[in-house]
Amino acid sequence: MTWRRPSLLVAGVLLAGTATACGGGSQNTATAFDPNNCQGGTLEILNQNDAGSHLDPARLYTSGGGNIPSLLFRTLTTRARKAGADGAKVAPDLATDTGEPNADATVWTYHLRDGLKFEDGTPITAADVKYGIERGFAAELPGGAPYLHDWLVNAQNYPGPYKDPNGIAAIETPDAKTIVFHLNSPHGDFPYLATATQFAPVPKAKDTGADYEKHPVSSGPYKIESYDKGKSVVLVRNTNWSREVDPNRLACPDRIEGTYGLDPAVINQRLSTGTGKDADAVTTDTDLGPSELAQLDGNPDLAKRVAKGGFPYTFYLAFDNTKAPFDNIKVRQAFNYAIDRTSVVNAAGGSSLAYPATTFLPNNKNMGYQAFDFFPAGASGDPAKAKQLLAEAGFPNGITVTLAHRSDDAEQDGPKVATAVQDAYKKAGITVKLQSIDSDSYGTTVDNPATQPQMAVQGWGADWPSGGPFIIPIFDGRQYLAGGGNFNTSHFNDPKVNAEIDEINKITDPAQAAQRWGQLDAEISKQAPNVLLFHTTQLRLFGKNVRNAFVSDWTGVYDLSQVSVK
Incomplete structure (x- = not known):
C-alpha cells in the first residue's frame, strides 16, 4: 500500500504572536444567503498559486488547485458541500449513492x-469513468493519487490505456451506468x-494525452474559457449542467x-x-496577514469577512523509537512532559492559526477524535x-539531542517552532542543537531512514x-520503507496495532x-512514539459582496461551488 503526504494547505504569512480567532461563513454576512436566488455576477479569485x-x-x-477542479470535474463521490463537521462527510456525486460494498x-x-x-452534451457513461481512472496509471500523466495502483487487484503493473487499451480487469462496467471495483484487501x-x-470521467475520443489539460472536457458546472498557466483562468457556465443532476454544487456566479x-x-x-472587483473576491491559498489580523x-466590519476552517493537520516531533536515546520509553515520556505547547503555538502563528495537540488525530469527529492527554504537563510543560x-x-545530568527543521521561516516546521522547542527543553536539562535543512530537500531527508x-x-x-490515512502511514509497521519515502519515522511496529x-x-x-x-x-499515544505539538486552523478573508463563504473542514479552503457575489 502506498501513501502520500499532501502539501500543507496553510499558505500565507505566519505570525509570531497570538490573536483572537474568528468565526466565518454565511453567518457573518450582512445579507441572508438564499441558495435559490444566488445566480449571477463574477467571482474573483486572488491567489499565490495556480488553479492546479x-x-x-x-x-x-x-482535489487540489484551490477547489477550481471541483468546478470542472465531477467524480463518483464528493465531499459534502457544507460548513463545519458536516463538510467532512462523503456525498454521492456522479453516482446515486456513496457506493455498495x-x-x-x-x-x-x-x-x-x-x-x-459532458460540456458538449455527450452522455457520461461508466466507460468514461473507467477510462478516466485508467489514464491515471499512464507514465505520461504522473502526479495523481496513487492508491488504486495498490488497492485494485493485479493493477500494479498496468501501464495506462495508451500502451494497454484493454484496460484494468479489476474495474468492470457491465452496462453504461454501472461500474464495479475489485480490491485486493478490504477498504472501508x-x-x-x-x-x-x-x-472524473474523460471521453476517450477527446483525450489528447499530455495536452488534455489545455482544455479538459468539463463534467461540472463550469467550463474553461481561457487558461494561462501560472497567471490566470476564466471559467464560464457549462450549459449542459444543471442542479437537477448535481444536488451538491450551487454554482451561483x-x-x-x-x-x-x-x-x-x-x-x-x-x-x-x-474596492472594485476585489469586493467580489476570495482567496483559496492565503491566510490572514499580520496587518489584517x-x-x-477594532474593525468589526473586517471581522465579519473572515472565515475559519480546520483542515486536519498535525505537527509533531519525530524520532526513531528503535535507536538510543529514544528506544527508552522514559526518555520519550520525558520529552513529552517537557514541551511548552503555548510557546510552540505562538511560534506557529498564534492561537488563531494553531491549537495545542495532545492527540495525533485533530479535533475532527469524522476522523475519530477522542480527547486524551497521557502526559499532562499543563500549558507550559512540566520540566x-x-x-x-x-x-x-x-540521564541524571540531562541529555543532548539534535533537532532538524525546515530552513524557511514562513513554514510551521521552520526555525521559529524549532527555537521554541529548544527553549522549552532547556528548562528540563535537555540541550537541543538545531539543524536547518533546505525546504526543497527536507522531506526526502527526513523520510529516508x-x-x-x-x-x-x-x-x-x-x-x-478519516482516521485511516492519518494513522496508517505513520504507525502501521508494514508501511515502513527502508529505501526512502518512509513516513513511519518512529519506526513503530506493534503487531496489535497492525491487526487493529x-x-x-x-x-x-x-x-x-x-x-x-x-x-x-489513544493506544498508540500511550507508547509516546513522538511528541505532539499542535494542529492547524485557517483564517481567510472574503470580499464585501461575497456570500456563503465558508472554509471546508475537508480541504481547508473556500468551497467555491457554494459562494455567491449577489
Whole structure:
C-alpha cells in the first residue's frame, strides 16, 4: 500500500504572536444567503498559486488547485458541500449513492445518475469513468493519487490505456451506468477515495494525452474559457449542467476569474480594502496577514469577512523509537512532559492559526477524535517531571539531542517552532542543537531512514478526513520503507496495532470506523512514539459582496461551488 503526504494547505504569512480567532461563513454576512436566488455576477479569485499543478484530472492530487477542479470535474463521490463537521462527510456525486460494498469491503459497486452530460452534451457513461481512472496509471500523466495502483487487484503493473487499451480487469462496467471495483484487501474508506479527481470521467475520443489539460472536457458546472498557466483562468457556465443532476454544487456566479502569482500581502490588502472587483473576491491559498489580523478586534466590519476552517493537520516531533536515546520509553515520556505547547503555538502563528495537540488525530469527529492527554504537563510543560524521568532513564545530568527543521521561516516546521522547542527543553536539562535543512530537500531527508535526523519537526495531513490515512502511514509497521519515502519515522511496529488497522479497514460505517480510529490513537499515544505539538486552523478573508463563504473542514479552503457575489 502506498501513501502520500499532501502539501500543507496553510499558505500565507505566519505570525509570531497570538490573536483572537474568528468565526466565518454565511453567518457573518450582512445579507441572508438564499441558495435559490444566488445566480449571477463574477467571482474573483486572488491567489499565490495556480488553479492546479495541472488541469488534467489524472494529474491532480485529490482535489487540489484551490477547489477550481471541483468546478470542472465531477467524480463518483464528493465531499459534502457544507460548513463545519458536516463538510467532512462523503456525498454521492456522479453516482446515486456513496457506493455498495460487498460483505468484506473488497468489492464496491456504483450506479450513475440519470441525465449526466459532458460540456458538449455527450452522455457520461461508466466507460468514461473507467477510462478516466485508467489514464491515471499512464507514465505520461504522473502526479495523481496513487492508491488504486495498490488497492485494485493485479493493477500494479498496468501501464495506462495508451500502451494497454484493454484496460484494468479489476474495474468492470457491465452496462453504461454501472461500474464495479475489485480490491485486493478490504477498504472501508473507498467512498472517500472516490472523491479524487482521478475518478472524473474523460471521453476517450477527446483525450489528447499530455495536452488534455489545455482544455479538459468539463463534467461540472463550469467550463474553461481561457487558461494561462501560472497567471490566470476564466471559467464560464457549462450549459449542459444543471442542479437537477448535481444536488451538491450551487454554482451561483455566472463567471469565475482567477488571478495567480500574487504576493500574500497584496492579496490580503486587496481583500481588506475591497474596492472594485476585489469586493467580489476570495482567496483559496492565503491566510490572514499580520496587518489584517491586528485589525480584527477594532474593525468589526473586517471581522465579519473572515472565515475559519480546520483542515486536519498535525505537527509533531519525530524520532526513531528503535535507536538510543529514544528506544527508552522514559526518555520519550520525558520529552513529552517537557514541551511548552503555548510557546510552540505562538511560534506557529498564534492561537488563531494553531491549537495545542495532545492527540495525533485533530479535533475532527469524522476522523475519530477522542480527547486524551497521557502526559499532562499543563500549558507550559512540566520540566520537573521530565527531569525525574530522564534520571530514571539513566540521564541524571540531562541529555543532548539534535533537532532538524525546515530552513524557511514562513513554514510551521521552520526555525521559529524549532527555537521554541529548544527553549522549552532547556528548562528540563535537555540541550537541543538545531539543524536547518533546505525546504526543497527536507522531506526526502527526513523520510529516508538512511538520512533521517535524530529528531525532526514533522507535519502530517490526510488526503481525506478519516482516521485511516492519518494513522496508517505513520504507525502501521508494514508501511515502513527502508529505501526512502518512509513516513513511519518512529519506526513503530506493534503487531496489535497492525491487526487493529486491518480490522478497522473492513468497516464500511464511517461512524463505527471513526470510533475505532480514535481508540487506536489513544493506544498508540500511550507508547509516546513522538511528541505532539499542535494542529492547524485557517483564517481567510472574503470580499464585501461575497456570500456563503465558508472554509471546508475537508480541504481547508473556500468551497467555491457554494459562494455567491449577489
